[in-house]
Amino acid sequence: MSMEHSSAPSMDFADSLKLVLDALEAAGVEYMIGGAVAAWAWGEARTTRDFDVVIDVPIAKMERLSQELEKRDMLVPADIIYNLWAETRADLPVNAIHLHTGYKAELFLLRPGDDLRRAAFSRRRLVNLGPPLGEVYVHSPEDLILYKLLYFSISEQPKHTRDIASIILAQGDDLDVEYIECWAFKKSILPLWRKVYHETLKKLERSADP
Numbered sequence: 001m002s003m004e005h006s007s008a009p010s011m012d013f014a015d016s017l018k019l020v021l022d023a024l025e026a027a028g029v030e031y032m033i034g035g036a037v038a039a040w041a042w043g044e045a046r047t048t049r050d051f052d053v054v055i056d057v058p059i060a061k062m063e064r065l066s067q068e069l070e071k072r073d074m075l076v077p078a079d080i081i082y083n084l085w086a087e088t089r090a091d092l093p094v095n096a097i098h099l100h101t102g103y104k105a106e107l108f109l110l111r112p113g114d115d116l117r118r119a120a121f122s123r124r125r126l127v128n129l130g131p132p133l134g135e136v137y138v139h140s141p142e143d144l145i146l147y148k149l150l151y152f153s154i155s156e157q158p159k160h161t162r163d164i165a166s167i168i169l170a171q172g173d174d175l176d177v178e179y180i181e182c183w184a185f186k187k188s189i190l191p192l193w194r195k196v197y198h199e200t201l202k203k204l205e206r207s208a209d210p
Helices: 013-027 035-042 059-071 078-086 115-122 141-155 158-174 177-186 190-208
Strands: 030-033 051-056 094-097 104-109 125-128 135-138
Touching: 013 030, 013 051, 013 059, 013 104, 030 035, 030 115, 035 051, 035 135, 035 141, 035 158, 051 115, 059 078, 078 094, 078 104, 115 141, 115 177, 141 158, 141 177, 141 190, 158 190, 177 190
Parallel strands: 030 135, 051 104
Antiparallel strands: 030 051, 094 104, 125 135
């Protein structure tokens, strides 16, 4: 290990998130946190090293974003950001990896024609996640559920359905089920949503039985 790495100050996961958000703010780029970190706001918090952020970065701000990330020891060339923004065959994120700790943020780009992500971005919520993050923008609970359904339909990782269940239980009647059903139908995941939703409600009923 180099002297530069060994002498670098220690940093925990939340501090690394703050660095990314500070870079976005300095570059004037709007964002929305997703994944397990967003689930901290709406369901049951769980340990994670995944940091997913949706960003709306105009072409004119890509160079500035690259510079602000570099100031915080994350090397992401502007041409990489542009190439991934222009890629339409797959939803590939920009990987911002901190040089000294290895913490990684996946920056998902808001692209033209992505109706679900655009709708989700318009419904983002400002919540307080406490120090060091403070007030940040996150997915709404409904949109977070939709994306976790999509990810589960691809990967079948149980962490996604566990997060969905915790959000359903925590949000209760405040959850906009009609909105979820509308988008789940459009994305061909309506049967999966109904299965997870009804199984969660059944577990709740069983736990309430004397």
